[in-house]
Amino acid sequence: MTNSFFEICVSMVLLILLSIPLGKYLAHIYSGKIVWLMRWMSPVERFIYKLFSVNDSEEMSWKVYIRDFLIFNIWGIVILFFIQVFQNHLPLNPQHLPGLSWDLALNTAVSFVTNTNWQSYGGETTMSYFTQMFGLTVQNFVSAAAGMAACAAFLRGFVRHSTEMIGNFWVDLTRSVLYVLLPLAIIFALFLVSQGVVQTFKPYVNVQTLEGQSQSIAVGPAAAQISIKQIGSNGGGFFNVNSAHPFENPTPLSNFLETMAILLIPFAFPIFLGEFLNKRKEGWAVFIAMLILFVAGLGLALSSEMRGNPILKNSGVHCGINMEGKEVRFGVIPSVYWEAATTATSNGSVNAMHDSFTPISGLVAMFNIAIGEVIFGGVGVGLIGMMFYAILALFIIGLMIGRTPELYNKKLGESEMSMTVIAIVLPCVTLLALTAIAVALPVGLAGLNNSGPHGFSEIFYAYASGVGNNGSAFAGLTANTPFYNLTLTLAMLIGRFATIVPALVIAGSLAQKKMSPENRATLPTASPVFVGILCATVIVIGALTFFPAVTIGPVLEHFQMTAGKLF
Amino acid sequence: MFKIIFRPLLVLLFFSVLTGAVYPLLITGLSQTLFPRQANGSIIIKDGKPIGSELIAQPFTQNKYFHGRPSAVYQTTANSSGSNYGPTSVKLMDLVKERVAAVTRTNPSADIKNIPADLVLASASGLDPHISPEAALLQVERIVQARNISKELIIKIINENIESQQAGFLGADRVNVLKLNLAIDAIMEAKHE
Incomplete structure (x- = not known):
């Protein structure tokens, strides 16, 4: 058990060490420079x-x-919609899987384009090799690259002055793919195969088991997709159970490095902020705020999961250890670490079933997602989200001291504030409204796998995952129905575009403004006070918005579990 | 106008070829050359026939074999799933009661109040190839009776098959059920010859 804590510590230290050069590298890439290593x-x-x-x-x-x-x-x-609908007429379909229904294909297309990777389907029983490669893997790359591009453009608003220009989308997109995502993905994919992840175009393998049954084993070109799904905050699994599947995550070492791959680029983005704006300390302040929120959530989730489930203990399970929905090769603590990492960033891949975690650990996952994926968050967009909270925090302080708020030498005016409020409030409203509609309709309740407060959690988690562009699930919910496919499609679209469009509007507005010199009334954005205010703003907004919802979900369930009540 | 609408499509098609065809083909080529066994599913061949993958659980029900973890799917079909039962699910607790009863019925050394968690709770993938060393040791008596083999020998084989934490601190100690059963089959076959 101590070893597993050591595993988390080693992972975090390595990540911090790696994110520093990567952050600097990103600053080079988005400034139009080429590092010698990548000349080829x-x-x-x-x-x-x-x-x-x-x-x-x-x-x-x-x-x-x-x-x-x-x-x-x-x-x-x-394009992705039509690939899925007509996959039965396309090549590389050795299992002769049929074309998808229109609502599932639409949901999946929007899901992968918005970097959500919510999956209403099971990969090995639904998608042909062609769809997985030429459809889904492609969006794993370009949706991540588009998010990174948007962040670079957003930050140019602070770097520049007296101009309308915030960069070239095609250049930012191309550079993200060629110089960052593709090289990392190639190296990581080969490592994954060495551990046992499959990468083949052959049909599923048929074997005769020791007891004489015939067993069909699903294989496919998985490693190439799994590699980029972790690196690019995508998270869509090749197989139904995602990275809990032994062919996606075969060893403790693969698990260790996949967890790091989930966090790597998101960790590097605040460092990139510091380098890009030539304000290193400010970058570290944002990094530390994110780290504090991440570690706090992780600690809470660990303490809950390690206490286990008293109901299981009474049923004869050793110490009530909650191994339901977890794999032996990982164990409890690395599973919780992954859960925190995949929800804090908007990755959404899983190595254990979130539906079966203890309630408080599930609550942490919900909170991480519902506040808008800003605790490191998705590649690029996570930092954008945190900047919205920074703008909001400075506005609130500005009101208190009666000054125009400033962030990184730019005065924040009406347009910035309106956009920020849209970006923070619209996803929250969408999440709560859709959850309310689903729990009020028979068609919403029909998909539940659990009853009582846990059933509510399944629905709330699904829409949080949609608007947060996370993609993980309390997977007991049967979401492959027209109702869920369409409402979740709406949630994912709002979550993605209500973040990126306002961010680019703000960038355009800030780029035109002059740099305002710092004075005595400027709140220093590299101070512990700023870190504290930023963390507090995230927690207060999250708590105010979601307190009622989590109370009737995970909090209620926690007390019921402690009391031994079943549903 | 034409350029505004269709240039994005062309760029997308270019990246589709680069990341959706060139990249996966490159990875396939390299992995089939460098790691052919892993890339094709770590299949175990016995007497020239594929009998399973060392990474994918197969169902064991006979008394002479070590049993793996409970699963929410039929492990013989190409599918994967957890149960997705929450911690207050009545369905889950009913299943746990049944499994605890079944384990204690077939394993004389089992303590009904203290069963290893992995042996009565379903895995995440439904295909978990491992059990904990404790879950293997608990089944020793049953194998001894069914196989007429010495207890010491079985325990020795289990110990040989324990995969320790990687690099000394990653993941958890575990035993691969299929490999363990194959090892015992091999010893029984050697005995008969």
């Missing part, structure tokens, strides 16, 4: 610009950036 990739980059007549020195205003971003996303949804 630059002919590909130039080829792309030539092919699509992109002038890489020509920048875009926020309006053009948003336009190209949106059109690119719409095409992504359209």
Whole structure:
């Protein structure tokens, strides 16, 4: 058990050490520089610009950036939708899987384009190898890259002054894929195969077991997709149970490194902020605020899960250890660490079933997601989300001391505030409204696998996961119905675009403003006070918005479990 | 206008080829060359026939074999799932009661108040190939009776098959059920010859 705590510590220290050079590297990449290590990739980059007549020195205003971003996303949804619907007419379908229903295909298309990777389906029983590769793996790359691009554009609003231009979407997108995601994905995929992750185009393997039954074993080109799903905050599994499947996550070592892959780029983004704005201390302040919130949640989840389930103990289970929905090779503590990592970032892959965690540990996962994926968050968009909270925090303080709020030498005005409020409030409202509708309708309740407070948690978690663009689930909920597929599609769209569009509008507005010199009344954004205020804002907004919901879900269930009540 | 609408499509198609075809084909080529056994599912071959994957559980019900963890799926079909029962689920607790009773019925050394958790609670994947060393030791008596083999020998084989924490601190100690059963089968076959 002490060893498993050691595992978490080693992982965090390594991540912090790795995120520093990676953050600096990102600053190079989005400033248009090429590091010598990656020179070999630059002919590909130039080829792309030539092919699509992109002038890489020509920048875009926020309006053009948003336009190209949106059109690119719409095409992504359209193409992915048709690949799924017609997969039975496409190659690489050795199991002869049929085309998908329109509502499932739409849900999945939106899910992968918005970097959510919510899955109403089970991979090995639904998707052909072609769909997994040419449809889903592609969006694993480009949706992550689009999020990173948006963050770079957003931060340019602080770097620049007296201009309308916030960068070139095609350049940011191409550079994210070629110089960051693809090299990392190739190395990590090969490591995963060495551990036992499958990568083949052959059909499923049929064997005769020791007791003489015939067993069909699902295989496929999994490693290539799993690698990028962890690195790019995607999280969509090749197999139904995601990274709990022995072919996605075969050993404790693969588990250790997959957890790190989930956190790596999100850890690097606040460092990137510091480097990009030439304000290293400010970057660390944001990093520390995120780290505090992450460790607090992790600690709470661990303390709950390690106490186990008293009802199981009474039934004869040794110490009431909650191994339901967990794998022996990982054990309890690494499973909780993964749970915290995958929900704090908007990854959403799982190595244990979140539905079967103890209630307080499930509560931590819900909180991490519902506050908008800002505790490191998804690649790029996580930092954007945290900046919304920073703007809100500074506004509140500005009201108290009667000064115009400033962030990183930019005055925050009406337009920034309106956009921030939209970005924070709209996803929350969507989450609560859709949950309320689902619990009020028979069609919503029909999908439940558990009753009592846990049933409510299943529904709340699903919509939180949708608007947070997380993609993990209390997977007992049968979500492959037109009702859930369509309402979750709406949730995912709002969650993604109500973050990125306001961020780009703010970037455009800030880029036009002059740099305002710091004075005595400026709140220092590199101080412990700022870290404290930022953490407090996240917790207060989260608590105020979701207190009633979590009370009738996980909190109620916790007390019922302690009292030995079953549903 | 044409360029505004169709350039994004062309860029998407380009990246589809790069990341959806070139990249997975590259990874497939490299893995089939460098790690062919793992890339094809770590299949175990016995007498020239595939008899299972060392990473995927197969159902064991006979008394002479060590049993794996409970599962929410039929392990012979190409599917994977956990039970997704919450901690206050009455369905889960009924199942646990049945499993505890079954374990104590078939294993004389089992303590009804203290059963290893992994032996009565379903895995996340439904395909967990491992059990804890405690869950293996609990089944020794049953194997001894069914196989007419010495207890010391079985315990020795279990100890040989324990996979320790990787690098000394990663994950948990565990025993691969299929490999364990194969090891015991091999010893019985050697005895008969």
